[in-house]
Amino acid sequence: MSTEEGIRLQKVLAQAGVASRRAAEDLIARRRVEVNGEVVREQGLRVDPARDVIRVDGKRIPPQRQHQYVVLNKPRGVVSTMDDPHGRRTVADFLGGRGRLFHVGRLDADTEGLLLLTNDGDFAQRMAHPSFEVPKTYVAEVAGQVTEATLKRLRDGVTLEDGPVSADRTKLMQRLEDRSLVRVTLHSGRNRVVRRMFEEVGHPVRKLSRIAIGPVRLGDLKSGAVRDLTREELGALLDLVKL
Missing domain, CATH: 3.30.70.1560 (Alpha-L RNA-binding motif)
Known part of the structure; x- marks a missing residue:
C-alpha cells in the first residue's frame, strides 16, 4: 500500500459495495479496516485493490471482479464438461451467454448439487489442489x-x-x-x-x-439454476486458497 500511488481506500470500499465513501471513512476512523494485516489509522490511504488484501471487520474484500465465479445447482444426469461427444447434457446448457468456464472439481453425472465454475484459471487450479484442503x-x-x-x-x-x-x-x-x-x-x-x-x-x-464447498452453500438454489458468488463467499475462498 502507498500514500502516493494507487486508489484511495474509501473509493475501493465504495466500488466493492461495502459502504458509501463517507461511510467508508467512518469505518476507517473506527479502526475497522485492515490492509495487508495492518489496521488503517489514516484517511486517504491509497491501495492497489488487485494486490493488497483488504478486510473490514476481519472479512476479506475481494477486488472488483475481472473474472466470473458462478454457482450451479447441477441436475442429475448432466456431465461436468462444456461439451460432450455422446450428446449428453452438459453444464454449458445452463450457463446462458457466460462463455466458456472451468468447473472447480467435477461432479459425476449421477451426482447433483453444488458446482463452482470460473474463467479464473489460477483460482480453479488452487481450489482443486489437495494441499489447500477445501x-x-x-x-x-x-x-x-x-x-x-x-x-x-x-x-x-x-x-x-x-x-x-x-x-x-x-x-x-x-x-x-x-x-x-x-x-x-x-x-x-x-x-x-x-x-x-x-x-x-x-x-x-x-x-x-x-x-x-467451503463457505459456499447450495441453499435454496433450484436445480439447473445459476448465481454469482457473493462478495463474502469469494473473499472467504480466496483466503482458503491463499490468493
Missing part, C-alpha cells in the same frame, strides 16, 4: 441402516484402491427400514470418493448431492 459437504441416501459405528469408521478412515481416506464429519440425518440419509464432509477431491467410501462400508449410494 472441505466439501454431501448428503447421501444410501442402502441399509447406517449405524453410529459405521459413521465412526468413515471418520477413522477406510482404505480404497487408491489409498486411505477419511471423513471430517458425519451425521445421520434419517434412518428408515431399507435406507439412511447421511451428511458427510471431507477434504478429498478424488473421483467418486463418497460413493466408494460408502461402498467400502457396505452401504451403496442411491442418491448423492453436494450441498457445500
Whole structure:
C-alpha cells in the first residue's frame, strides 16, 4: 500500500459495495479496516485493490471482479464438461451467454448439487489442489441402516484402491427400514470418493448431492439454476486458497 500511488481506500470500499465513501471513512476512523494485516489509522490511504488484501471487520474484500465465479445447482444426469461427444447434457446448457468456464472439481453425472465454475484459471487450479484442503459437504441416501459405528469408521478412515481416506464429519440425518440419509464432509477431491467410501462400508449410494464447498452453500438454489458468488463467499475462498 502507498500514500502516493494507487486508489484511495474509501473509493475501493465504495466500488466493492461495502459502504458509501463517507461511510467508508467512518469505518476507517473506527479502526475497522485492515490492509495487508495492518489496521488503517489514516484517511486517504491509497491501495492497489488487485494486490493488497483488504478486510473490514476481519472479512476479506475481494477486488472488483475481472473474472466470473458462478454457482450451479447441477441436475442429475448432466456431465461436468462444456461439451460432450455422446450428446449428453452438459453444464454449458445452463450457463446462458457466460462463455466458456472451468468447473472447480467435477461432479459425476449421477451426482447433483453444488458446482463452482470460473474463467479464473489460477483460482480453479488452487481450489482443486489437495494441499489447500477445501472441505466439501454431501448428503447421501444410501442402502441399509447406517449405524453410529459405521459413521465412526468413515471418520477413522477406510482404505480404497487408491489409498486411505477419511471423513471430517458425519451425521445421520434419517434412518428408515431399507435406507439412511447421511451428511458427510471431507477434504478429498478424488473421483467418486463418497460413493466408494460408502461402498467400502457396505452401504451403496442411491442418491448423492453436494450441498457445500467451503463457505459456499447450495441453499435454496433450484436445480439447473445459476448465481454469482457473493462478495463474502469469494473473499472467504480466496483466503482458503491463499490468493
